[in-house]
Amino acid sequence: MTDTPISGAKALINCLKNEGVDTIFGYPGGVLLPLYDELYDSDINHILVRHEQAGAHAADGYARATGKVGVCLATSGPGATNLVTGIANAYMDSVPIVAITGQVPTPMIGNDAFQEADITGITLPITKHNYLVRDVNDLPWVVKEAFYIASTGRPGPVLIDLPKDITTDEFEFTYPKNTYLRGYHPDVGIDEDAVKRAAAMILDSECPVIYAGGGAIISDSSSELLRLAETIQAPVTTTLLGIGAFPQSNPLSLRMLGMHGTKYANYAVQESDLLIAIGARFDDRVTGKIDAFAPCAKVIHIDTDPAEIGKNVRVDLPIIGDAKTILQSLNSHLQKMQTMSGAWLGKIDAWKKEHPLSYVQSDEVIKPQYVIQEIYKACPDAIIVTEVGQNQMWAAQYFQFENPRTFITSGGLGTMGYGFPAAIGAKVGCPDRTVIDIAGDGSFQMTSQELATASKSKIKVIVAILNNSYLGMVRQWQELFFSERYSYTDISQSVDFVKLAEAYNLIGIRAEKPSEVPSAISEALSADRTVIIDFVIDPMENVFPMVPAGAAINEILEPGAVA
Amino acid sequence: MRHTLAVLVENKPGVLARVSGLFSRRGYNIESLAVGMTENPLISRMTIVVEGDDRVLLQVTSQLSKLIDVISISDLPPSESVDRGLALIKVAADTGTRADIMQIAGIFRAKIIDIGAETLVIEVTGDKGKIRAIENMLGRFGIKEVVRTGRVALHRGTKTVGEEYK
CATH class of the missing domain: 3.30.70.260 (ACT domain)
Known part of the structure; x- marks a missing residue:
């Protein structure tokens, strides 16, 4: 608080510090000059990315790894539009980020000025809320609201568009203590009667399955989830974003369900009589053919977002609110219970024995699944970030995740190029952790310019490229559904990733035989800077199990299958 | 519905x-x-x-x-609320048809708000059915232009919306 007038730029820095922001991922530009001049003297750590999209992804990775709000900064026009993919990605996966964009001075807005883009209009459908600041006096409450909205309820991205004149206008700065938004009430409390009804439904159930999504991680509900599962002796499957919410070493774990989920998870869901959904949204990659999904199950849906209830499937009992609070209450109703799921768990164990995740190991050529298993062996407590496609699914299937916020991936939007910048963001947020980006050669090339960020800012991550010389997931679909016509998916011989790393003064390692895999990983772990490991893998390896799009989730393709 | x-x-x-x-x-x-x-x-x-x-x-x-x-x-359920829309209708009218049109407007309790040598502009308020009905009646004279507002609605009786926010 001060009585001397300060500029909007200085005020913004003060606002960010009031919100506890220690790091910004940004890229300067014309209209941001006054703000960057203030950042120059600030103790906020600014990471200079090499493309604004990477700034948004890095803020997203930072947020997912730490649970804090990630912040990215871009200039007007192209800087702002370059953020769009990263903002959409954060929106789809409910990640709290605040994106700050420069804008042309207010008198020029609407005149097609140099580097002008209507970024609040453009991001309307992909932000939880956005602001165009038209008066410097509004800046403190706008920032306060933005962080509040981004981080509460169902989290999501909020954008603040900041015209240049607002950053130079001076005013008497005070930071508000509270926000008052009459149209936004994220903490509504919970319906205790509904929780009691849920407990009764659980007591009646013989074949329950818990289906946990990203919301279980966002709400920090892992210990409540574990207690619920163990009390009622229900198996737990997670979505891709729910990975880490429940320890996969637990005998009740079914691992992931859905298109590339385990057979036993999908079978269990299909035969369950009660499905307890926690912070999950019945996405099409989970449900497959919606009419055939969990046909015998009653559905309890716990979610903080009322709009998710009944959106895709009929729900017997919705419980709206914070999952952690709801599970605590539910657990208190279920302390001493006779479980009836013994026979059910026996059936599931038989499925697990009959249909484990499996692949055929080779002495000649590196199998991607083997790489993931070796990475797990060498570094079980790493934060694993992925790109999108086959690499992502193999990482989800063959690493063993035990803790929340250790698996960071682009789920809803499926953004190729997400992994590497998100890994940089995760590493900045968790500097003491090992961060590994499981990458494909296609995805990695979408944001590989961030090698410069890793090099210059001395951020060490490991990029483990599962290099099959193809856009592998698309190639897999072409093999299975388009008569092996590999239309524009061959990307072989286009780049030497070892030399690429060296060009950025980083380390490149190539592994071409299975025997070279463990040493490549240990060399990367002990390196003092970012490492690319180019794992040259079997180019034709596919991701299985696989449920074809539109099929029921127990109609599962096997290796060698052609639809 | x-x-x-x-x-x-x-x-x-x-x-x-x-x-x-x-x-x-x-x-x-x-x-x-x-x-x-x-x-x-x-x-x-x-x-x-x-x-x-x-x-x-x-x-x-x-x-x-x-x-x-x-x-x-x-x-706002139809049984517990009132709603109205407004339309302005420009209809062809000469000395031979003007009286008929004005009579129709009178029956619908619509107002004539402009009169020209060859046209009348009629203002009509009501629900969708009433506005459609007058349009049908005027159709044979030749409707030149129609502009409509969206509908607005209020609860019947003392009930109001969003009382706590006002």
């Missing part, structure tokens, strides 16, 4: 775009939309008529509720 929603929103720039954008991107059909300031200048009221079953209505209202600038949403 048709539903009439009374939506209180913050009276700020861009709110209409947020609401209409939500409807278009989620594929909900707006039959009619009217917006104006309420007795509190900080709050605007939208009257939105949507077509859809109960499940669609629930999705529409819960998605609308997620917009930060949306303050409250009320469904």
Whole structure:
């Protein structure tokens, strides 16, 4: 608080510090000059990315790894539009980020000025809320609201568009203590009667399955989830974003369900009589053919977002609110219970024995699944970030995740190029952790310019490229559904990733035989800077199990299958 | 089924775009939309008529509720509310037809608000059925132009919407 007038730029820095922001991922530009001049003297750590999209992804990775709000900064026009993919990605996966964009001075807005883009209009459908600041006096409450909205309820991205004149206008700065938004009430409390009804439904159930999504991680509900599962002796499957919410070493774990989920998870869901959904949204990659999904199950849906209830499937009992609070209450109703799921768990164990995740190991050529298993062996407590496609699914299937916020991936939007910048963001947020980006050669090339960020800012991550010389997931679909016509998916011989790393003064390692895999990983772990490991893998390896799009989730393709 | 929603929103720039954008991107059909300031200048009221079953209505209202600038949403059932729309109709009229047209307007309690050598402009308020009926009656004279407002609606009796926010 001060009585001397300060500029909007200085005020913004003060606002960010009031919100506890220690790091910004940004890229300067014309209209941001006054703000960057203030950042120059600030103790906020600014990471200079090499493309604004990477700034948004890095803020997203930072947020997912730490649970804090990630912040990215871009200039007007192209800087702002370059953020769009990263903002959409954060929106789809409910990640709290605040994106700050420069804008042309207010008198020029609407005149097609140099580097002008209507970024609040453009991001309307992909932000939880956005602001165009038209008066410097509004800046403190706008920032306060933005962080509040981004981080509460169902989290999501909020954008603040900041015209240049607002950053130079001076005013008497005070930071508000509270926000008052009459149209936004994220903490509504919970319906205790509904929780009691849920407990009764659980007591009646013989074949329950818990289906946990990203919301279980966002709400920090892992210990409540574990207690619920163990009390009622229900198996737990997670979505891709729910990975880490429940320890996969637990005998009740079914691992992931859905298109590339385990057979036993999908079978269990299909035969369950009660499905307890926690912070999950019945996405099409989970449900497959919606009419055939969990046909015998009653559905309890716990979610903080009322709009998710009944959106895709009929729900017997919705419980709206914070999952952690709801599970605590539910657990208190279920302390001493006779479980009836013994026979059910026996059936599931038989499925697990009959249909484990499996692949055929080779002495000649590196199998991607083997790489993931070796990475797990060498570094079980790493934060694993992925790109999108086959690499992502193999990482989800063959690493063993035990803790929340250790698996960071682009789920809803499926953004190729997400992994590497998100890994940089995760590493900045968790500097003491090992961060590994499981990458494909296609995805990695979408944001590989961030090698410069890793090099210059001395951020060490490991990029483990599962290099099959193809856009592998698309190639897999072409093999299975388009008569092996590999239309524009061959990307072989286009780049030497070892030399690429060296060009950025980083380390490149190539592994071409299975025997070279463990040493490549240990060399990367002990390196003092970012490492690319180019794992040259079997180019034709596919991701299985696989449920074809539109099929029921127990109609599962096997290796060698052609639809 | 048709539903009439009374939506209180913050009276700020861009709110209409947020609401209409939500409807278009989620594929909900707006039959009619009217917006104006309420007795509190900080709050605007939208009257939105949507077509859809109960499940669609629930999705529409819960998605609308997620917009930060949306303050409250009320469904106004036809039996418990009154609604009106307004139309201005320019109809061809000469000395031979003018008297007939004016008589029709009188029966519909519509007003003649402009008269020219070859046209009349008629203002009619009412529900959708009444406006359609007068249009049908005027059709044979030659309707030159029609402009309509969206419908607006209020609860009958003492009930109001969003009392706690005013």
